[in-house]
Amino acid sequence: MKALTGLLLLVFGHGVSSVLHSLQYFYTASSGLSTFPEFVAVGMVDGVQFEYYDSNIPRTVFKQDWMEKVTREDPDYLVRTTERFRVAQQSSKANFGIAKERFNQTRGIHVYQEMFGCEWDDEDDTTGGYEQHGYDGEDFISLDLKTLTWVAPVLQAVPTKQRWDQDRTDVQKKKNYYTKECVDWLKKYLAYGKSTLLRTERPRVSLLQRSPSSPVVCHATGFFPDRVVMFWTRDGQELHEQVDPGEVLPNHDGTFQVSVDLDLTAVPQEDWGKYECVVQLKGIEDISTRLDPALIRTNWDSDKRQKPVGSDTSSQNA
Structure with a gap:
């Protein structure tokens, strides 16, 4: 099969x-x-x-x-x-x-x-x-x-x-x-x-990061139908490298979720603003989320969140 x-x-x-x-x-x-x-x-x-x-x-x-x-x-x-x-x-x-x-x-x-x-x-x-x-x-x-x-x-x-x-x-x-x-x-x-x-439910989009050396995950959930397009851009151009798309998965309430990872190992902090996560679903306007440290939900202390991968020589590298 x-x-x-x-x-x-x-x-x-x-x-x-x-x-x-x-x-x-x-x-x-x-x-x-x-x-x-x-x-x-x-x-x-x-x-x-x-x-x-x-x-x-x-x-x-x-x-x-x-x-x-x-x-x-x-x-x-x-x-x-x-x-x-x-x-x-x-x-x-x-x-x-x-x-x-x-x-x-x-x-x-x-x-x-x-x-x-x-x-x-x-x-x-x-x-x-x-x-x-x-x-x-x-x-x-x-x-x-x-x-x-x-x-x-x-x-x-x-x-x-x-x-x-x-x-x-x-x-x-x-x-x-x-x-x-x-x-x-x-x-x-x-x-x-x-x-x-035939209903349309708008996705909720979040930026997630497990640790300073982990990829930044753009996660969309709660959307319907499951036919969604999700990708990362740099200066408005879609990225085909540095990204790892996931598959669309069902939620318990009948909606769906999906995520796409962005590897920032080689990206200095000053370039973060050039990156956006874009979600497309028929019936709604495109949802664009700029890569901003302040928007990323993390598992570590808030002061460490301000030093993402590539921000300075003290940051960890993936």
Whole structure:
């Protein structure tokens, strides 16, 4: 599943204008885990979980209040979704058994995963889709929607590729699902949950430093959606060196956080004013925070804060 990393997160160029929305499903079948269900299904819209199913329940559980609107307009939704997950459970169990046999495994802890979904750009109306299967954390087989063929990165998946490639009816059904049906449902979910999914929450930005020799961290938290751009500039020009960007992480309240480090080892204090941390989020003006010792929250005494890295010969160097 390594190839999927980064696929579901849109990286905007500076000057954010459009948003790439996504509908994703994650199926996980496992063996050897006594405290974990044998099968779990999770549905997510724009990174927000909205429904859940597992083999211990087994029924669809809504994770968002706005999903009640779906059942009011579509009373059979829960029955259809639960049945779809039950079919997926049987299919995953069969694929799981085939993978274990191909890898000549009978005991131990093993996991079979399926991840699929679609994306929609709300500005240019372009769409995309994917389906990937993995076994024990490694890619097993995936669908190439451009060629409508299956890709087998390991020898054990080649028989599966050959069999699935021959089923042209199923491949065409998948193409229709990922390019139309999935996108239609994505737009429906966004409409039902617009007060939650389409909201914008302004980030709170702080400058942090663990010690005088540590990088200065620009930390943004409490923002929504998660598609944010964050970078350091010097004299208004974006820095590509001296910086270490982090990944966007979820907060417990449904918002997100991210940080980007700035290494000031070779920067004298008199140049600090030339540096700014910039945060961009669609729907709000850019947030710029100038690198100022007085604004940095630290873990050491306030008098030491006035002697940051590179300020004089007594300062520590990273």
